[in-house]
Amino acid sequence: MANKVLVIISSMIEEKNSFSNALVKHFVKHYQESHPEDEINYLNLNDVAMASKTLTTHNFNTFFNEEDSDKYINQLKSINKVIFSSPMTNYNVTSMAKNYLDHILVADKTFSYKYSKKGDAVGLLTNLKVQILATQGAPYGWYLWGNHAKYLEGTWKFAGAEIAPSVLVCGTKVQDAHEDDVKLRIGEQDLEKGDSLPNLGPEKTMEKFEQHIKKAAQEF
Numbered sequence: 569m570a571n572k573v574l575v576i577i578s579s580m581i582e583e584k585n586s587f588s589n590a591l592v593k594h595f596v597k598h599y600q601e602s603h604p605e606d607e608i609n610y611l612n613l614n615d616v617a618m619a620s621k622t623l624t625t626h627n628f629n630t631f632f633n634e635e636d637s638d639k640y641i642n643q644l645k646s647i648n649k650v651i652f653s654s655p656m657t658n659y660n661v662t663s664m665a666k667n668y669l670d671h672i673l674v675a676d677k678t679f680s681y682k683y684s685k686k687g688d689a690v691g692l693l694t695n696l697k698v699q700i701l702a703t704q705g706a707p708y709g710w711y712l713w714g715n716h717a718k719y720l721e722g723t724w725k726f727a728g729a730e731i732a733p734s735v736l737v738c739g740t741k742v743q744d745a746h747e748d749d750v751k752l753r754i755g756e757q758d759l760e761k762g763d764s765l766p767n768l769g770p771e772k773t774m775e776k777f778e779q780h781i782k783k784a785a786q787e788f
């Protein structure tokens with residue numbers, strides 16, 4: 569059966585300078601090669617008004633409306649796979665990514681406590697498999713209080729989705745190459761160390777990590 573895949577982009581960095589966008593490009597290229605029947609669609613959160621709306625006391629009564637909320641929930645219910653891309657921004661996902669999640673995480677639409685056993689909700693997006701593609705300026709493990717890939721994994725799992733091992737490209741802002749600094753992590757495995765990713769730039773970084781990205785894309 570052909571899958572419907574939605575690629576959600578949440579980086580605010582200009583496309584040509586963006587490690588996230590280069591990672592998405594390489595991952596999707598390999599995904600298409602190994603899943604030629606699948607249909608790929610894009611949702612760039614920079615281009616939709618909903619992702620710039622933050623929940624406040626002033627808009628609480630209108631925030632979860634048809635256009636900003638139900639439309640995107642229905643979109644998630646009509647597909648099989650999500651590729652969700654986010655750079656770390658102040659130890660978390662981007663504001664656009666958070667605004668998107670705030671609009672689609674709605675009780676009794678994407679999760680429910682009604683039928684849950686003690687201690688957990690029931691996720692209603694069981695039709696979805698989710699691939700997180702994350703980047704961060706610091707090498708992995710520098711800021712132990714911030715792990716946006718884990719946050720995204722937990723959030724999508726809460727909504728019922730199956731989670732693929734996350735791809736995390738780290739150290740995109742650290743010029744000096746220390747041999748112990750982790751630069752590519754997939755799932756729980758540290759796969760590449762050293763290298764100065766700012767010197768390599770987005771495109772050459774993904775070319776260097778190509779075999780790992782290809783394997784992750786094939787397995788998704």
Ligand SMILES: Cc1cc2nc3c(=O)[nH]c(=O)nc-3n(C[C@H](O)[C@H](O)[C@H](O)COP(=O)(O)O)c2cc1C
Nearest residue numbers: 579586587588655656657658659703704705706740
């Ligand atoms: C406003 C802002 C805040 C950031 N905060 C963090 C941070 O808390 N931790 C970190 O490791 N990198 C941080 N970075 C660096 C980005 O995660 C990194 O440069 C990322 O690769 C940029 O997005 P891109 O992948 O689209 O290029 C921040 C970048 C910006 C612009």
